[in-house]
Amino acid sequence: MKISGANVLVTGANRGLGRQFALSLLERGAAKVYAAARRPSTIDIPGVTPLQLDITDQASVEAAAAAAPDVTILINNAGISTMTNLLDADLAGIRSELDTHFWGTLAVTRAFAPQLADGAILNVLSALSWFAYEGAGAYHVAKAAEWALTNSVRLELAKQGTLVTGLHLGAADTDMMSWYEGDKTAPADIINAALDGLEANKIEVVADQWSAHVKSTLSNNPTTFYADTVVGS
Template identity: 60%
Template sequence: MNIADQIALVTGANRGIGRQFVLELLARGARKVYATARRPETLSFDDPRVVPLRLDLLDHDTIRAAAATATDVTVLVNNAGIATGAQLVTGDLTEVRREMDTHFWGTLEMIRQFTPVLAAGGGGAIVNVLSALSWFAAPGTGSYSAAKAAEWNMTNAVRLELAPQGTLVQGVLLGAADTTMSAGYDGPKIEAREVPRLSLDGLEAGSIEVIVDDWTAMVKSSLSGDPAPFYTQITELLGVN
């Protein structure tokens, strides 16, 4: 896929990785970018190719309205997300469900609504911004990790389902990026702009999975082994008991 002249929609475009996706798409010559946010007045792009849209992954009416408006989309970037910090066993189940409703059900609803749009345009591509926490859990990440794990395997499943219509489905996995969401994390962080740069490089190469950083590569390499040494290493690296 050549990004030039594509028409993209990016969720959670008002800050962080989502904002950087919009900027990178524009820099690569995208013809139009629908930039979405729960509060579109928070979007700040000085480029006539940017079209702001209201979209809330917990409000299916806004998802359907976005799909009815953005009928020319060829690249869908599912980036929007939350991190409540809710514990699975003792935390507020409302917050746990909100994580799953956002990352799994909200993202799946986006895919379901935009699948006919992408098919009409020849197939296009879907990018799901995932996390290294799709593959492991750390203290305080239980609900987020569970939701991202569900989103990761949903990404694999819809990739198979949408292959016949020629839609490339890409999963992008990273550790921590320097964004508002990770402000309380003191470990290593990558620049947020690296995520769309590597993701779009991957789209142009036809890659279905993009591993953004060394941390995520380390996590992935551990998956075939005994989890006990891995979790010992993780707790030491994170400085927890």
């Protein structure tokens, strides 16, 4: 998989990781970068092609696919975080997370998949695909669903030669994580790892130490990981 010369679409490209994806893709010689956002007027990156796209609106998704028929690499980056739990939060917020991370990602993938033979899809996931965190139950569930989606569509698209890669990361230094006071990774470092992995035909990129740590615990007794929070531990 080569970035140089490729036509790439990035969802949620107006800020954070999406904006860095667009910048890094241009630096690596992508022939065209579609920078998609609900409000394309917020795209401020010279050299990209702004594209209106609300991934939770089917008509918007279909219009974007029609407007960008030459895409060879799709980066599903658009996301939200409502910072809500499951039992006491407004159900509308929980549904919005699933509508974005699962249903939205699926809608965009379905719309662009026919033109991605011998191309690639990269889904921006999270270390929270693999563990629960107090205050982020909805995000955990939505990202776990998106991880499962990634694994499933990888099998379905293998017959047309489409590489499907999942990117897992912990805390990145973006607006979405501005509240977090722990260590955060520079967006450029996350994106470089992601694009290096894509060009190496990897189906999974674990972009930082925290994600690697979480993944390494998955085969262990979960009580060990949740020692400070699990009742009876």
